[in-house]
Amino acid sequence: METSYDESSTVVHRAVRSEPSQTRLSSDLMNAAGDLRGQARTLHNEGQDLHRDTTIQNWTSLTSEQGKRRTQDLLDDLHELGFAWRDIARMVGVTVPALQKWRRGQRSSGENKSAIAGLLAACHLIQERYLVKEVASWFEMPVVLGYPVTPIEMYAKGDRVLVFDHASGHASPEEVLDGYEPDWRSRYSSPYAVYRAEDGHLSIGIETV
Amino acid sequence: MAAQKLETVGSFEWSELYLARGSEELVSTRPVFTGDVFKQEDRFVTVLQHPCALRADGVNLLPRVLVAPVERFGKLPESWEGHTKMCFFPHLEGDKSPHFSAMFKSIDLVGSDQLTVDNRVACLSLRGVNVLLQRWVHHNSRAVIDTYVINDVVVGPYEEADIAQEWCERRSEALGSNEAALKECHSWLRQPNTAGGLSRQDCLEDAQQRSGVRRAALQELRRLEQGSGQ
Numbered sequence: 557m558e559t560s561y562d563e564s565s566t567v568v569h570r571a572v573r574s575e576p577s578q579t580r581l582s583s584d585l586m587n588a589a590g591d592l593r594g595q596a597r598t599l600h601n602e603g604q605d606l607h608r609d610t611t612i613q614n615w616t617s618l619t620s621e622q623g624k625r626r627t628q629d630l631l632d633d634l635h636e637l638g639f640a641w642r643d644i645a646r647m648v649g650v651t652v653p654a655l656q657k658w659r660r661g662q663r664s665s666g667e668n669k670s671a672i673a674g675l676l677a678a679c680h681l682i683q684e685r686y687l688v689k690e691v692a693s694w695f696e697m698p699v700v701l702g703y704p705v706t707p708i709e710m711y712a713k714g715d716r717v718l719v720f721d722h723a724s725g726h727a728s729p730e731e732v733l734d735g736y737e738p739d740w741r742s743r744y745s746s747p748y749a750v751y752r753a754e755d756g757h758l759s760i761g762i763e764t765v
Numbered sequence: 766m767a768a769q770k771l772e773t774v775g776s777f778e779w780s781e782l783y784l785a786r787g788s789e790e791l792v793s794t795r796p797v798f799t800g801d802v803f804k805q806e807d808r809f810v811t812v813l814q815h816p817c818a819l820r821a822d823g824v825n826l827l828p829r830v831l832v833a834p835v836e837r838f839g840k841l842p843e844s845w846e847g848h849t850k851m852c853f854f855p856h857l858e859g860d861k862s863p864h865f866s867a868m869f870k871s872i873d874l875v876g877s878d879q880l881t882v883d884n885r886v887a888c889l890s891l892r893g894v895n896v897l898l899q900r901w902v903h904h905n906s907r908a909v910i911d912t913y914v915i916n917d918v919v920v921g922p923y924e925e926a927d928i929a930q931e932w933c934e935r936r937s938e939a940l941g942s943n944e945a946a947l948k949e950c951h952s953w954l955r956q957p958n959t960a961g962g963l964s965r966q967d968c969l970e971d972a973q974q975r976s977g978v979r980r981a982a983l984q985e986l987r988r989l990e991q992g993s994g995q
Contacts, residue, residue: 636983638976640927642784642891651780653790692976704913706972748910750917757817758918758970760910 604726611681611720618677619670627664630672631655637679638692646712647675678716686723699736700729703744710736769909772896773845779855782893786886787859793882794933794943797826798926799919800889800897802835802857802865803880809835809857810875811867813901816922823951824944826877833901834873838866852900857887867897869904891916891923921970925954928969928982935986953985 622630634644645652648671658664664672679691688694695707699722707719710732718735721727733740749763785791797819802811810832812819819826841855841864842848854865889897895912898919903909932950937943954966958978965981968974 636980638980640924640975640979642927651785651790653785656792690976692979693973696972696975698972704916744911744913746911746914748914750914758921760914760918 607724607726608717608720611724612717614685615674615677615681615716615720618681619674622673622677622680623670625673627658627669627672628661630669630676631659633676634672634679638690639695643695643708644672644675647708648672649712675711678711678719681720682723686725688723694723699732700740703733703740705733705736705740705744769911770846771849771899771903771909772912774841774853774855775844777892777896779841779853782854782889782896784888784890784893786857786888791882791885791888792930792934794937794946795882795888795930796926796947797877797880797882797885798888798894798923800894801880801885802854802887803832804884804886805875805879809865809886810873811835811852811854811897812880813867813872813897815898816919816926823955824947826880828877829874830877830880832873832875833867833869834871835865835867838864840864849900850904852897854887869901891920894919894923917970921966924969924975924978925966928954928979932982932986936989939990949989953982 631644635641641652641655645655648655648668650668650671654664654668658668679695682688682694683691695711697706699705699707699710707722710716710722711719713736715736718727718732721735722729722732727735737743747763748760750758751761753759797812799812799814799816799819802809813831813833819830821827835854835857838851838853841853845853848866850869851866852869854867856862857865892912895915898915899910899912902915929947929950932953933943933946936946936949940946940949954969955964957963958965958968958974958981963974965978968978
């Protein structure tokens with residue numbers, strides 16, 4: 557029995573031609589499966605790159621649209637979504653007092669306005685494309701429960717691609733954190749944990765298994 | 766067990782420690798909070814207690830508050846490791862101003878009437894409060910608690926302060942005083958977020974519910990302003 561691999565249809569065919577050993581059959585199948593995996597990986601990577609590129613293009617285009625509006629209006633919209641000023645400031649890369657000045661009507665630089673427009677555009681993209689209803693809440697939630705990394709932190713550090721990957725669900729939460737901070741499991745393995753104490757307030761204690 | 770380390774500059778930028786510094790940045794309607802730095806006659810002091818320990822009724826500061834003196838510190842060390850009896854406040858009063866440090870060995874109690882917004886010189890960011898508390902707890906107990914764990918017990922009260930600041934900005938004039946606006950805000954925060962559910966104050970401790978409380982606060986402020994004809 558001999559195995560052939562049809563690349564055009566990516567289907568493994570088997571045909572009976574002789575009676576080779578079981579080892580030969582097994583080896584041929586293994587090679588074919590390996591090739592298939594390689595092709596699938598290439599296809600996956602190409603698809604991932606294409607999806608990421610088009611997402612960033614879409615986001616850039618939405619940012620340009622938002623950039624036509626007044627800085628005050630952009631900030632008001634972000635605040636209305638439920639973001640804290642400190643989180644907006646962090647993601648835009650400025651201070652809270654700078655945001656307060658712009659809200660009062662002082663002019664922001666083009667670069668800062670573009671960053672604010674970019675954040676609002678990202679929120680709209682995530683809401684509309686990935687059906688995230690409460691986008692500010694989504695940004696504040698840890699990517700993996702029990703670990704403190706949030707989309708706010710990833711966005712603030714400039715890892716927008718990972719933020720969109722997380723929103724789209726095309727990468728698992730663990731894959732997203734692997735891409736952001738490979739040592740996240742050990743880095744955030746504190747012996748301390750927070751619990752609600754008898755007086756009703758949150759307290760810190762030693763984590764028990 | 767792996768040695769835990771106090772967080773030091775390098776894992777964060779020093780400017781990340783502050784919410785606001787100097788008269789141009791500070792907002793008078795922000796309630797006094799952990800880490801706020803005040804100018805007294807001949808010295809600076811910073812508030813050391815956890816925010817929940819500063820007030821009994823949620824509005825008024827306790828009569829006496831625990832502080833640490835904040836003293837000039839020449840050149841900041843490249844690493845803050847080893848400097849465990851203090852917390853650095855780089856460029857305390859503005860980008861080109863001198864460095865200071867809160868000295869944990871010389872703590873003091875001061876009357877809360879001395880901690881007024883008029884003599885406040887800096888407010889810490891949430892990150893800054895976490896770093897200060899990590900150092901203060903370590904100084905007292907030798908326990909190094911990660912700042913992201915401390916964050917979980919600070920973020921709720923910090924959110925309250927954020928909301929109270931905006932509430933007082935918009936309501937002080939209509940109500941006649943900042944204190945009246947703060948009381949109104951606190952009363953609203955103590956009410957259930959949904960019928961029979963957790964209070965809004967409790968919801969601010971939950972990352973998933975926080976933004977909903979902020980949105981509700983904005984709606985309530987608009988409703989109150991419309992009611993008072995503003």
